[in-house]
Amino acid sequence: MKEIAKIFHALSDETRLKIIKLLEKGELCVCEIVSALDMVQPKVSFHLGILKEAGLVKIRRKGKWILYSLDDLDIFKRFLILSVLEKISDEQITKELEALKNFKANQSPRYCKT
Amino acid sequence: MKEIAKIFHALSDETRLKIIKLLEKGELCVCEIVSALDMVQPKVSFHLGILKEAGLVKIRRKGKWILYSLDDLDIFKRFLILSVLEKISDEQITKELEALKNFKANQSPRYCKT
DNA sequence: CATATATATAAAAATTTTTTTATATTTCTT
DNA sequence: AAGAAATATAAAAAAATTTTTATATATATG
Numbered sequence: 001m002k003e004i005a006k007i008f009h010a011l012s013d014e015t016r017l018k019i020i021k022l023l024e025k026g027e028l029c030v031c032e033i034v035s036a037l038d039m040v041q042p043k044v045s046f047h048l049g050i051l052k053e054a055g056l057v058k059i060r061r062k063g064k065w066i067l068y069s070l071d072d073l074d075i076f077k078r079f080l081i082l083s084v085l086e087k088i089s090d091e092q093i094t095k096e097l098e099a100l101k102n103f104k105a106n107q108s109p110r111y112c113k114t
Numbered sequence: 115m116k117e118i119a120k121i122f123h124a125l126s127d128e129t130r131l132k133i134i135k136l137l138e139k140g141e142l143c144v145c146e147i148v149s150a151l152d153m154v155q156p157k158v159s160f161h162l163g164i165l166k167e168a169g170l171v172k173i174r175r176k177g178k179w180i181l182y183s184l185d186d187l188d189i190f191k192r193f194l195i196l197s198v199l200e201k202i203s204d205e206q207i208t209k210e211l212e213a214l215k216n217f218k219a220n221q222s223p224r225y226c227k228t
Numbered sequence: 229c230a231t232a233t234a235t236a237t238a239a240a241a242a243t244t245t246t247t248t249t250a251t252a253t254t255t256c257t258t
Numbered sequence: 259a260a261g262a263a264a265t266a267t268a269a270a271a272a273a274a275t276t277t278t279t280a281t282a283t284a285t286a287t288g
Contacts, residue, residue, distance in 0.1 A: 001128055001131055001132075001202050001206050002128065004125075004131065004198065004201050004202065005125070005126050005127060005128050005131060006126075008122045008123075008125040008126040009122075009123075009126035009245095011118075011119070011122040011126075012119050012120075012122040012123035012125075012126045013119060013245095013246090014115050014116065014119050015246095017115055017118065017119060018115075029264080029265090030264070030265060030266095031263095031264065031265085039247095040247085040248075040249090041264085041265070041266090042247085042248075042249080042250095042265090042266080042267080043246080043247060043248075044265095045265065045266060045267085046246075046247080046266095046267095047246090049266085049267095061254095061255090063255065063256065063264090064254070064255045064256055064263060064264050064265080065255095065263095065264065065265085066264075066265060066266090076197060076201070079193070079197075083190060083193075084118065087118050087190070088115050088118065092115050127275095127276090129276095143234080143235090144234070144235060144236095145233095145234065145235085153277095154277085154278075154279090155234085155235070155236090156235090156236080156237080156277085156278075156279080156280095157276080157277060157278080158235095159235065159236060159237085160236095160237095160276075160277080161276090162235095163236085163237095175284095175285090177234090177285065177286065178233060178234045178235080178284075178285045178286060179233095179234065179235085179285095180234075180235060180236090
């Protein structure tokens with residue numbers, strides 16, 4: 001029962017819902033999420049940690065970057081994630097998508113420099 | 115987005131998940147839930163309030179009792195509730211079901227006397 | 229109508245979660 | 259190898275949630 005409560009808890013926060021929406025389009029490194037959300041890095045890492053602990057996102061290391069992506073192997077989690085994506089429209093994260101686009105545009109291939 | 119976070123928040127607590135499980139079998143008044151969970155009444159009312167605010171349970175007054183039941187008219191909520199019911203087995207609330215049974219057995223038709 | 233019962237609500241206390249700030253770790257680059 | 263960049267983690271502070279305790283409200287009953 002704890003496990004289920006934990007999954008729902010991970011989804012009970014607007015910042016975390018936004019992160020899930022941002023990951024809809026694909027893998028993102030922490031610094032990209034930081035710039036999209038316009039929040040300090042440890043705060044973003046904190047929320048990513050909660051999503052990860054709940055098994056909703058997974059990570060992959062690439063050099064000095066850690067790339068986060070949605071983890072929906074489990075059918076229940078897959079449904080929850082799909083529900084979130086469907087319930088929350090892109091218009092609700094316009095600001096964040098815009099910031100992400102700008103960030104990506106202004107960075108060279110080796111893109112972050114916190 | 116707040117609305118969705120609110121629904122997930124309502125489901126992110128073990129007491130509230132237990133209440134949903136208890137309501138699986140049908141309407142219950144507050145005092146029955148209190149005795150099933152073995153918690154003080156204001157605490158139970160607090161959690162019922164959160165479930166109600168999230169639109170997951172509904173109420174019906176019957177004399178001095180207020181009867182709570184699952185509210186799953188909405189397809190999304192219905193799925194969430196069904197998931198909870200399916201994910202949490204009856205064995206996980208054995209104690210509570212037992213307490214509820216005893217309570218019901220020991221009470222006359224006009225059953226509560228807090 | 230006065231009292232008892234069932235439940236809600238308010239205020240205060242306790243607990244948990246989130247945020248901030250500082251620092252550690254890992255990997256890359258020169 | 260030294261320094262910089264990306265991220266995590268720890269500690270402290272702030273904020274939110276939950277629990278407790280006391281009280282109010284509504285309905286029923288004698």
